[in-house]
Amino acid sequence: MLNISGIREGYVLDHIKAGMSLKIYDYLKLGELEDGTTAIIMNARSNKMGKKDIIKVECPVDSIDLDILGYIDHNITVNIIKDDEIVEKRGLSLPHEIRNVIRCKNPRCITSVEQGLPQIFYLADEKNEVYRCRYCEEKYRGK
Amino acid sequence: MRHLMSPLDFTTDELYDLMRLADDIRENRQKYAKACEGKTLATCFYEPSTRTRLSFEAAMLNLGGNVLGFASADSSSAAKGESVSDTIRVISGYADICAIRHPKEGAPLVATSHSGIPVINAGDGGHQHPTQTLTDLYTIRSLRGEIGGLTIGLCGDLKFGRTVHSLINALVRYPDIRFILISPPELVVPSYIRDDVLTARGIPFTEVKSLEDAMPELDILYMTRVQRERFFNEEDYIRMKDFYILDKSKMELARENMLVLHPLPRVNEISVEVDEDPRAAYFTQAHNGVFIRMALILTLLKEAGTL
Structure with a gap:
């Protein structure tokens, strides 16, 4: 059994769909954390999911924007740790706006040519989890 | 600052x-002849246009204002790589209001983020063309008395035709509107119109391929051109361009009071023999565009506190 020690302050992201953890590592820009250590556990056994990934991040709380997690998979469990204790289990919901995380793939969109433009998507249909580019309204299909 | 990006902004x-x-402008031209004296409209057209640009210019000149601008990306700093954001920042110091047409979808919206003057979307790629929609709605209301209780056939390039997208968005807000969407399978309306607008709002619509079958049911037939500039592939364009041609024989299938509208320019999709038919309203529609743009310029300048 692989053993990774607990963390003093930071996050434990549990119940990540197996294989998704590296994508989440990129989306959350964990590699750019100045004051943080990340452990990625892949294909851990799970009674609920069969196999799952887990990410543990030792970092000051509130140094990561977790809104995007709701977009990636709102079934992920977010545990917030302080002084070695779980102080909060945060539920996830679909963010109303996603900024500079995903890119518009429509070649006719202004974002394909205009430099310095933020990539903004808005939640167009919550039921079907549809996001559209704020500029050209094209549906995002890359998820 | 109020802008016009989509017909839904109003x-x-x-x-x-x-x-x-x-209506008042059309009936009392002299009353408005100096309404915008000393004010300037910038027409920033990054892709070619005849009607829309001249219509905007005619509108401002009829109001006693001035006009400046460029008519293609080649004749502007865009050819040197200047961004839309920078261009509008500069234009804001030269003019009181700006109409912008751009081949990239969302470009006018980008302009609004950096503009100190009202911006009007004069067409952005295959996305929106709100002043054409205002013209279409104004023409329907002028000729039918009201907007509502109509079966509207939209025919041709429903995929890239921005006038169609804007018009559908605008018409679904009126009562008892039904659509018959007539297009080849390759040029059907995009999902953000079919799913998010029509289906989501429970608007009755059918998608068909045959113009002849749809004709007897229509109160309005809105023809569109298959637009060469929207295709990445010339072969696809040639295969699609003459898919629908409205001629006298098809007009015989239509109701006596049906109206034929077209945003113009037409290529082959309406035969010239239809021009003499009293139901052909597309030239009236083009003339109406000047009056509704005059009303829009006046309204936006007043709301901006410029007038």
Whole structure:
């Protein structure tokens, strides 16, 4: 059994769909954390999911924007740790706006040519989890 | 600062006020001849246009204002790589209001983020063309008395035709509207119109391929051109361009009071023999575009506190 020690302050992201953890590592820009250590556990056994990934991040709380997690998979469990204790289990919901995380793939969109433009998507249909580019309204299909 | 990016930026009540103002302008031209004296409209057209640009320019000149601008990306700093954001920052110091056409979808919206003057979307790629929609709505209201209780056939390039997208978005706000969407399978309306607008709002619509079958049911037939500039592949364009041609024989299938509208320019999709038919309203529609743009310019300048 692989053993990774607990963390003093930071996050434990549990119940990540197996294989998704590296994508989440990129989306959350964990590699750019100045004051943080990340452990990625892949294909851990799970009674609920069969196999799952887990990410543990030792970092000051509130140094990561977790809104995007709701977009990636709102079934992920977010545990917030302080002084070695779980102080909060945060539920996830679909963010109303996603900024500079995903890119518009429509070649006719202004974002394909205009430099310095933020990539903004808005939640167009919550039921079907549809996001559209704020500029050209094209549906995002890359998820 | 109020801009016009989509026809939905105005409520139906505000559109009604705009149309009443356009009526007043049409009937009392002299009353408005100096309404914008000393004010300047910039027409920033990054892709070619005849009607829309001249219509905007005619509108401002009829109001006693001035016009400046460029008519293609080649004749502007865009050819040197200048961004839309920088261009509008500069234009804001030269003019009081700006109409912008751009081949990239969302470009006018980018302009609004950096503009100190009202911006009007004069067409952005295959996305929106709100002033054409105002013209279409104004023409329907002028010729039918009201907007509502209509079966509207949209025919041709429903995929890239921005006038179609804008018009559907605007018409679904009126009562008892039904659509018959007539297009080849390759040029059907995009999902953000079919799913998010029509289906989501429970608007009755059918998608068909045959214009002849649809004709007897229509109150309005809105023809569109298959646009060469929207295709990445010339072969696809040639295969699609003459898919629908409205001629006398097809007009015989239509109701006596059906109206034929077209945003123009037409290529082959309406035979010239149809021009003499009293139901052909597309040239009236083009003329109406000047009055509704005059009303729009006046309204936006007033709201910006410029007038």
